[in-house]
Amino acid sequence: MFCYSAMLFIPISILINANGPGISSPDLKTAAYVSDNIGNRFGIVPQEEAKYVGSDICLHCHKKMMNGENNKLAEQYRLSADVFSGTAHVSTSINAIKSPGKIVAQFTSDSPLQLSQIKFVIGAGRGEQRYCDASFKMLPFRWNVISEKWVPQTIVDAAKECMACHSTGYNINTVKWNEPGVTCEACHGPGSLHAANGDKTKILNPKNLSYERQAMVCGQCHSDGTDMTGGHPFPIEFHPGDDLNKVYIIEKRDKGAKYSELISSKHIENEVACTVCHAPHGSVEGIQHQLTKPVNELCMECHNDKTPSEHAPDAPAGSTCATCHMPGGSHRFAIP
Numbered sequence: 001m002f003c004y005s006a007m008l009f010i011p012i013s014i015l016i017n018a019n020g021p022g023i024s025s026p027d028l029k030t031a032a033y034v035s036d037n038i039g040n041r042f043g044i045v046p047q048e049e050a051k052y053v054g055s056d057i058c059l060h061c062h063k064k065m066m067n068g069e070n071n072k073l074a075e076q077y078r079l080s081a082d083v084f085s086g087t088a089h090v091s092t093s094i095n096a097i098k099s100p101g102k103i104v105a106q107f108t109s110d111s112p113l114q115l116s117q118i119k120f121v122i123g124a125g126r127g128e129q130r131y132c133d134a135s136f137k138m139l140p141f142r143w144n145v146i147s148e149k150w151v152p153q154t155i156v157d158a159a160k161e162c163m164a165c166h167s168t169g170y171n172i173n174t175v176k177w178n179e180p181g182v183t184c185e186a187c188h189g190p191g192s193l194h195a196a197n198g199d200k201t202k203i204l205n206p207k208n209l210s211y212e213r214q215a216m217v218c219g220q221c222h223s224d225g226t227d228m229t230g231g232h233p234f235p236i237e238f239h240p241g242d243d244l245n246k247v248y249i250i251e252k253r254d255k256g257a258k259y260s261e262l263i264s265s266k267h268i269e270n271e272v273a274c275t276v277c278h279a280p281h282g283s284v285e286g287i288q289h290q291l292t293k294p295v296n297e298l299c300m301e302c303h304n305d306k307t308p309s310e311h312a313p314d315a316p317a318g319s320t321c322a323t324c325h326m327p328g329g330s331h332r333f334a335i336p
């Protein structure tokens, strides 16, 4: 079984390769190129209902490299493709045949799984990775990155149970996605109308949403809950900007997914939502967890009366604000 993305992206990668990775062809330098040719080449034309086009198309205009004299984009709209492609989001599911280097498991001749069985990978490899065969059936062992061991894994149909949150443009009816990994349109919504000519009014900038709706963009995946039919552990028919509560019964939890925890915290009551602390396109080198700043600096931006030496003089060496207020990564931000 092939997913949409593989088929849709073959012509685009040929196009990019033909012109070199540096986008040196004069044609490709301008937004106008994409606007004139996108529809002809890929069948993407403005339409009532926007469609998913995939991140390669977004990056044609938005990547940092495109700052030559013909660039029409202001600095604020530029994205570093390198920073973005380094996020766990982009690699949270990958085709093992195309990117075997992203498999983090170690194989020996008596491993319960062999590399040749793996056709699709779920998980960027921070804590663990799970593996599928060519029909997206989960293979019976997963790899734990921390213990460096194989662990038994329940066999499920990943296309039906997992990919809604591990891909972009997932369609519940066809059980297919537009692109593996969490990419541009997972947070900005389908972008064909905007990609046709860069019209700003045809794409969602989450910055323009209320803090609740902004958090819901992330909460569509970072939450525990069930859809309205009770049949899926993820929302269906959600688009960024929508009210998640209309399509999803979300559990508030003391310990669970980050959104489920955050909505039980004082922070959300005070309008401190995900992107206050997280850089959605990836944080700069050396800062973990896609944070906008190193932890202490970030917290003290608002809690500036809480210098670590005065507030927590007995804290063990190397502690941060998160050590005591985010045990196990908790987003309840509780008082210990």
Ligand code: HEC
Binding pocket: 031, 032, 034, 035, 053, 054, 055, 057, 058, 059, 060, 061, 062, 072, 073, 077, 184, 185, 188, 190, 191, 192, 194, 195, 196, 197, 198, 199, 200, 201, 203, 204, 205, 206
């Ligand atoms: C044809 C070139 C082009 C393509 C392709 C393109 N963009 Fe844009 N994008 C622009 C331009 C130009 C602007 C700034 C418009 C302005 O300031 O009026 C922009 C602005 C934006 C904004 C900010 C909107 C706002 O209201 O602040 C977002 C978000 C965005 N683009 C996302 C995307 C995504 C996601 C894709 C892929 C689906 C994409 N873009 C594809 C040219 C493009």
Ligand code: HEC
Binding pocket: 087, 088, 089, 091, 092, 093, 122, 123, 124, 125, 126, 127, 164, 165, 166, 167, 168, 182, 186, 187, 217, 218, 219, 220, 221, 222, 274, 275, 278, 280, 288, 289, 290
């Ligand atoms: C389409 C689903 C989806 C959406 C939307 C989404 N995420 Fe994620 N996010 C994931 C998945 C899946 C992972 C796990 C990646 C992995 O390790 O495989 C993840 C991982 C992360 C991580 C850990 C990355 C790291 O490097 O430590 C952060 C932080 C994060 N997401 C924040 C956000 C924020 C903030 C938003 C909203 C602006 C958001 N996510 C929107 C699915 C999503």
Ligand code: HEC
Binding pocket: 122, 123, 124, 125, 126, 127, 128, 129, 130, 156, 158, 161, 162, 163, 164, 165, 166, 220, 221, 222, 223, 233, 234, 235, 257, 258
């Ligand atoms: C409701 C959305 C959702 C569904 C459904 C979902 N995931 Fe995830 N998954 C996430 C998010 C969000 C993260 C990142 C969690 C975090 O870091 O807090 C994640 C993380 C992961 C990771 C990386 C964990 C790590 O520590 O490195 C793996 C592997 C994974 N999921 C596999 C699966 C599998 C297999 C399924 C189906 C059985 C599945 N997921 C279903 C949202 C989902």
Ligand code: HEC
Binding pocket: 055, 058, 059, 062, 076, 077, 078, 079, 084, 089, 182, 183, 184, 185, 186, 187, 188, 205, 206, 207, 275, 280, 281
């Ligand atoms: C995990 C969610 C997520 C992903 C994936 C994502 N974005 Fe964004 N993007 C956001 C959020 C949230 C904002 C608003 C940032 C803010 O509040 O400052 C934003 C803002 C933007 C802006 C406007 C910049 C500005 O200063 O207002 C552009 C342009 C943009 N994104 C393009 C893209 C493109 C192109 C991709 C894919 C290559 C992408 N984004 C992937 C969440 C995401």
Ligand code: HEC
Binding pocket: 215, 218, 219, 222, 258, 259, 262, 267, 272, 273, 274, 275, 276, 277, 278, 289, 291, 295, 322, 326, 328, 329, 331
């Ligand atoms: C007040 C700041 C703040 C807010 C708001 C916030 N986070 Fe975080 N987040 C952090 C910090 C700090 C860490 C790193 C914690 C640590 O060092 O243990 C983190 C870690 C994470 C991780 C990574 C966990 C891992 O395994 O690497 C994910 C995923 C995440 N946040 C998602 C979200 C989402 C989704 C939202 C909104 C629902 C959100 N965060 C809101 C500060 C915040």
Ligand code: HEC
Binding pocket: 266, 267, 270, 272, 276, 295, 298, 299, 300, 301, 302, 303, 321, 322, 325, 326, 333, 334, 335
């Ligand atoms: C954008 C501002 C902002 C940032 C950044 C921020 N906070 Fe807060 N925080 C608040 C506000 C506002 C409150 C509510 C204050 C109140 O209730 O008096 C709060 C409350 C708290 C509380 C008290 C919770 C309770 O139940 O009483 C803790 C603990 C806390 N924050 C920890 C953190 C940590 C840790 C970080 C960094 C990861 C952080 N905050 C980052 C604004 C912020």
Ligand code: HEC
Binding pocket: 296, 299, 300, 303, 306, 307, 308, 311, 312, 314, 315, 316, 319, 320, 321, 322, 323, 324, 325, 335, 336
């Ligand atoms: C060694 C553990 C520890 C560390 C590290 C720590 N805290 Fe606390 N924090 C506490 C305890 C215990 C309380 C409750 C008693 C109190 O108020 O002093 C608290 C209370 C708070 C409160 C809520 C009460 C109030 O006075 O408003 C905030 C906000 C807070 N801490 C922020 C921070 C920030 C920001 C950092 C990092 C600079 C930090 N804490 C580091 C243990 C810690």
